[in-house]
Amino acid sequence: GESVGLHLPTLSVQEGDNSIINCAYSNSASDYFIWYKQESGKGPQFIIDIRSNMDKRQGQRVTVLLNKTVKHLSLQIAATQPGDSAVYFCAENTFSGGSNYKLTFGKGTLLTVNP
Amino acid sequence: SAVISQKPSRDICQRGTSLTIQCQVDSQVTMMFWYRQQPGQSLTLIATANQGSEATYESGFVIDKFPISRPNLTFSTLTVSNMSPEDSSIYLCSVERRARGFSYEQYFGPGTRLTVT
Numbered sequence: 185g186e187s188v189g190l191h192l193p194t195l196s197v198q199e200g201d202n203s204i205i206n207c208a209y210s211n212s213a214s215d216y217f218i219w220y221k222q223e224s225g226k227g228p229q230f231i232i233d234i235r236s237n238m239d240k241r242q243g244q245r246v247t248v249l250l251n252k253t254v255k256h257l258s259l260q261i262a263a264t265q266p267g268d269s270a271v272y273f274c275a276e277n278t279f280s281g282g283s284n285y286k287l288t289f290g291k292g293t294l295l296t297v298n299p
Numbered sequence: 300s301a302v303i304s305q306k307p308s309r310d311i312c313q314r315g316t317s318l319t320i321q322c323q324v325d326s327q328v329t330m331m332f333w334y335r336q337q338p339g340q341s342l343t344l345i346a347t348a349n350q351g352s353e354a355t356y357e358s359g360f361v362i363d364k365f366p367i368s369r370p371n372l373t374f375s376t377l378t379v380s381n382m383s384p385e386d387s388s389i390y391l392c393s394v395e396r397r398a399r400g401f402s403y404e405q406y407f408g409p410g411t412r413l414t415v416t
Contacts, residue, residue, distance in 0.1 A: 218405070227303075227391050227407030228342065273341060286332075286357075287405060289341040 196296045203261040205293045207274035210255060216277035218287070219248060219259045223270045231259070231272075261295075269297045301326060301394050303408035311414045312382055319378045320411045322392035327372035332393040332405070333365070342391065348375050382415045389413070 197203050209217070215236040220228035234241045234248045234257075241248050247260040257274050271294050275287040302325040312318050322331065333345040345365055348354040354367040368376045379386050389410040396404055 225409075227393075227409050230404050230406065233404070286344055286347065287342075289343075291341050 193291065194294045194296070196298060197264050199264060199266060199297055199299050201264055203259075203264045203268070203295060203297075205259045205261075205272050205274075205295065207257040207259075207290050208255060209257060209274075209276050209290075211276060211278060211288075212252075212255065214276045214278050216285075217248070217250065217257050218275045218277065219246075219257075220273045220275060220289075221268075221270045222273065222292075228273060264295075264297050266297045266299055269295055271295070300404075301328065301396055301406040303392060303394060303406060305390075305392060305408040305411050307411060308409065309412040309414075311416060314383050314415055316382055317378055317380045318382065318413060319376050320390055320392075320413075322375045322377070322408055324373045324394050328394040328396060329372070330395045331369065331375045332395070333367060333375070333377045334391045334393060334407075336389040336391060336410070338388070345377070345390075379413065382413075384415045387413055387415045 218233040219231040221231050222228045232241060232243045232246050232248050234250050239250055245262045249258045259272060261268055271292045273292045274290040277285050277287055279285045304323045306321045310318055329349060331348045334342045335345055336342045344357050345360045346354045346356045346367055348367050348369040350369050350372050356362060364380050366378045377390060389412050391410045392408045393405050
């Protein structure tokens with residue numbers, strides 16, 4: 185069935201290092217992917233998105249890579265800071281009929297940044 | 300972006316009772332979504348609520364258990380009915396807003412943490 189999952193449930197890095205969070209998806213029809221950051225006690229916060237006709241998209245300190253051949257998505261965070269500590273979710277956007285769509289979330293990766 | 304507030308932020312309820320969660324958005328939006336996030340888990344979509352029509356429920360969720368209202372373009376409620384301990388979760392509302400070309404950014408409220416005893 186359709187699923188979005190993560191390779192690593194936890195990731196611990198040193199402050200200043202680069203972080204890479206991975207995500208696998210199985211629905212080849214999905215055309216839009218989003219990364220969210222969720223801090224403790226808060227709702228998910230949009231970080232960056234990418235459409236399926238792109239391989240790479242860059243934001244401020246973050247880069248998302250999409251490999252459609254192996255159905256793999258990654259989030260790279262440059263110069264990781266303590267404020268980046270959170271759970272990161274990938275989400276897959278699939279159409280649910282008409283002009284409607286829905287997000288299917290992956291399991292999440294807990295990123296811990298050590299000072 | 301969108302500013303979303305939820306009430307209550309948390310509650311402890313007895314089994315068999317019902318709780319209505321309110322979601323208020325600072326601007327008009329067409330689509331609102333309700334999610335459930337069980338402890339330590341990911342988000343699962345409960346239903347999509349468009350103003351002026353019946354909510355669309357995902358597999359495993361039914362209207363009798365999770366009735367939803369959407370009286371206008373800035374407000375929605377989710378009721379968790381006849382609660383059991385298994386309903387203990389964080390409930391989040393979300394709105395969709397198109398931004399910068401193809402982006403369909405979804406913004407989330409802070410969530411309502413529900414504990415059923």
